[in-house]
Amino acid sequence: MLSEEPKTAETAKLKKNKAKKMKKDKKEKKKLKETSVSNVEEEADEQQDEGYMKSDDGLDETDKEAAEVEEEKREENSVPSDKKKKKKKAKLLKEAAEADNRGVCYLSRVPPHMDHVKLRQLLSQYGEILRIYLTPSTHPTPVKGKRPRPSKVQEQEFSEGWVEFARKGIAKRVANMLNGEQIGGRKRSTFYYDLWNIKYLSKFKWDDLTEELAYKSAIREQKLALEISAARRERDFYLAKVDQSRAQSAIEERLKKKQKVQQESGTENSELPVSQKKVIRQVPQKKPVAVETSQSKPRLSKDLLAGIFAGS
Structure with a gap:
């Protein structure tokens, strides 16, 4: 222990x-x-202090751009709505005035192998060009002395065109100076010897051209819709007739088969013995019983009648 x-x-x-x-x-x-x-x-804390100590000069360009965009947005938000509306109206008025000062020239013929790029190169030396529109030709014009090569892709050809200049005066001067003159340029070009077909369109704006194009495209769409509907109707009518003919042919075949069966059955009944033939029974009918009127109605005696009429 x-x-x-x-x-x-x-x-x-x-x-x-x-x-x-x-x-x-x-x-x-x-x-x-x-x-x-x-x-x-x-x-x-030290890293934050270092970040705050950095100056604005040390920022990247992207950061500066972002800061500027933010400042612009803040200014826009700070501006009241009335000032914004006034600025928008001023911009619209400027654009309308610029549109009024523009001029449009019409080319009735565009030479082969000429596109909007080459046309701009030729006409830009006379003045500032804003927009060009060329309508593609449905039937290309063949060039004499040259055969189309299947290996090369065929260039798009144009039938007519419109050119918009920045000023009306430039458009008028170009039309008056170049109409009927040789195109020129490089001698190797295919349209060196062609002539200018140009005209100034007074009181014509680019919006009119777009409206006309929209109207033409709408008409084209309507025509296509009508043609498609007519083709559908013809197709439906044809299919309905085909179905009817098939039904009629089927009915005729059935009737022919029935007739054949009936003919065969008739010949077979004639060949059969009497015991096997069909018997049609006719049951006689009783005539209706006529009711006698004399028994039902009482009549006056002839003596009484003679006494009555004799006294008269």
Whole structure:
């Protein structure tokens, strides 16, 4: 029994030492965590301070552009609605005035192998050109002395065209100066010896041309729709007639088959014996009984009638 008491005291001391070590370890871990968090916060603060210390000159071009766009948006938002409306009206009036100052020339004939790029190169030396429109020709004009090569792709040819100049005076001057004159340019070009057929259209605007084109396209669509509807009607009529003919032919075939069957059945009945032939029975009907009126109604005697009429 004495030997057991010192053992229990030693175990108790060991347990106390372990508990003290555990407490120390926990305290050290807490201190380490706190120091690490503080270091991280200090680094973040330093980075922010460095970012704030940067000057605007150190920004990239994209950042500057984005900043300018944001400033413009803020200014626009800050401007009241009345000022915005006034600015829009001013812009529209400017555009309308510019449109009124423009002039349009008409080309009644476009030489072969000439497109809008070459036409712009030739006419841009006389003045500023805004828009060009060339109508493609449905029937290309063949060039004499040259055969079409199947290997090469055929160029698009145009029948007429319109050219819009920035100013009316330039358009008038170009039309008066070039009409009936030789196109010229490089001698190697195919339209070197062709003549200009150009005319200035007074009081004609580009919107009129677009309206005319839209009107023509609408008419073309209407014609196509009418043709398609007529073709559909013809197709439906033809299919209906085909169905009728098939039905009639089927009926005729059925009637022919019935006639054949009846003929065959008639010949078979004639060949059969009397016992096997069909017998049609006729049941005689009784006549209706006529009711005599003399028995139903009483009559006066002849003597009474003679006495009555004789006295009259």
